[in-house]
Amino acid sequence: MLGLRRLARVLRGSDSSAPLCASPLGSREDYLRLWEEVRSKTYPVIDAYEREQGAAIDREWLDDLALRTQVVIKRSDLCYQHGRVLYAALRRYMRDRRHEHLNIVETGTARGFSTLCMARALSDAGASGKIVSFDVLPHEDVMYWNCYHDAEGPRTRADLLSDYAKLIERYIVFHQGDTRRLRDTVFPRVHFAFLDSVHTYDHVMAEYAAIQGRQREGDMLVFDDYSAAYPGVTRAADEICQAHAYASTCIEAGPSRRYLVAEKQ
Numbered sequence: 001m002l003g004l005r006r007l008a009r010v011l012r013g014s015d016s017s018a019p020l021c022a023s024p025l026g027s028r029e030d031y032l033r034l035w036e037e038v039r040s041k042t043y044p045v046i047d048a049y050e051r052e053q054g055a056a057i058d059r060e061w062l063d064d065l066a067l068r069t070q071v072v073i074k075r076s077d078l079c080y081q082h083g084r085v086l087y088a089a090l091r092r093y094m095r096d097r098r099h100e101h102l103n104i105v106e107t108g109t110a111r112g113f114s115t116l117c118m119a120r121a122l123s124d125a126g127a128s129g130k131i132v133s134f135d136v137l138p139h140e141d142v143m144y145w146n147c148y149h150d151a152e153g154p155r156t157r158a159d160l161l162s163d164y165a166k167l168i169e170r171y172i173v174f175h176q177g178d179t180r181r182l183r184d185t186v187f188p189r190v191h192f193a194f195l196d197s198v199h200t201y202d203h204v205m206a207e208y209a210a211i212q213g214r215q216r217e218g219d220m221l222v223f224d225d226y227s228a229a230y231p232g233v234t235r236a237a238d239e240i241c242q243a244h245a246y247a248s249t250c251i252e253a254g255p256s257r258r259y260l261v262a263e264k265q
Contacts, residue, residue: 019137024150025073031148035071038078039063045252046081055091057084057120068160069111072146081253082196082224083117089261090121090192093220102129103187107179107207108197108224109135111145112161112172118194119164119171132173134182135197139174179203182210190214196224201232208240219264226250226260237262 050056062083070080094102102122106115115133122129137143142154149160161168179197190211195204204223211221223237237260241248246262253259 018143021144021146021150024144025146028148028151030073031067031071034073034078035063035067035148038071038080039066043081043084043253046084049251050084050088053088053092054095055088055121057087057117061120062117065113065116065164067148069113069116069147071148074146077254077256079253079257080113081257082222082259083113085251085259085261086114086117086194086222087121089220089222090118091125093192093218094121094125094127097191098125098127100128100191102127102191103189104129104131105182105186105190105193105211106131106133107135107182107193107195109133109137109157109174111147112157112164112174114194114196115172115174116161116164116167118192119167122171123167129171129191130173130187131171132175132186134175134177134179136176136178138176180206182207186210186214188214189216190219192220192222194222194224199225199230199233201236204233204236205239208236212244215264217264221246221262221264223260223262225257227256227258229256 062080066080066083071078104118106118109115112133115131118131137157139157142156144150144154145157145160147160149155157174180203193211195207197203197207221240223233225233226237227234237248240246241262245265247265248260248262251259251261
């Protein structure tokens with residue numbers, strides 16, 4: 001998720017050369033220290049959710065991807081358990097749809113962590129599908145990403161994710177643009193969607209408007225940061241579920257990090 005003030009500058013074009021940071025915020029050792037701290041934590045609720053769904057992402061692969069894309073220097077606590085939730089939820093969704101081509105929408109690409117977790121789910125299931133991931137951040141512009149690889153100099157998102165190029169080529173399309181204007185660019189049918197862009201009520205509602213009417217019974221929505229820290233997300237998610245017949249499950253990774261998984265009824 002991009003901060004609101006920085007997002008506003010990106011949308012105005014006044015901060016396009018350094019939308020996340022103008023120079024490295026830390027050394028490789030700083031990011032490795034943070035990585036060691038966060039990956040050593042335990043999440044019993046997430047463990048239980050994986051057991052219930054009957055699927056769990058490869059943890060070594062997940063942790064390595066997180067070092068490249070999710071371990072950042074920021075004030076709030078680091079947590080990348082949404083990757084596990086997305087993988088488990090999508091694998092369960094696919095279990096009864098082995099011969100169906102799946103259309104997946106994500107808002108808020110950032111460095112590509114969530115996108116790749118969903119692509120890994122498709123790949124592990126041997127499924128056919130396409131993920132379209134939307135963000136104001138460009139895929140091919142050189143910049144610093146507030147991550148482990150910044151010590152090597154600025155790079156594009158494509159460079160940052162070069163070790164996952166085959167997975168990206170098979171499953172992912174990165175699309176740059178304001179996520180409030182998705183309506184004409186998403187699939188006629190959206191089987192699975194992850195909403196994780198700007199965490200305001202209006203933004204989430206505008207993103208859902210592009211998906212509304214494109215999901216059938218059993219199709220899924222996942223909301224990141226469904227917590228008191230983001231009342232706009234919780235309000236929007238609750239209204240969407242109530243007004244459009246989604247059964248929802250709240251999953252806690254910690255006191256300040258919760259996810260909402262919603263299934264169309």
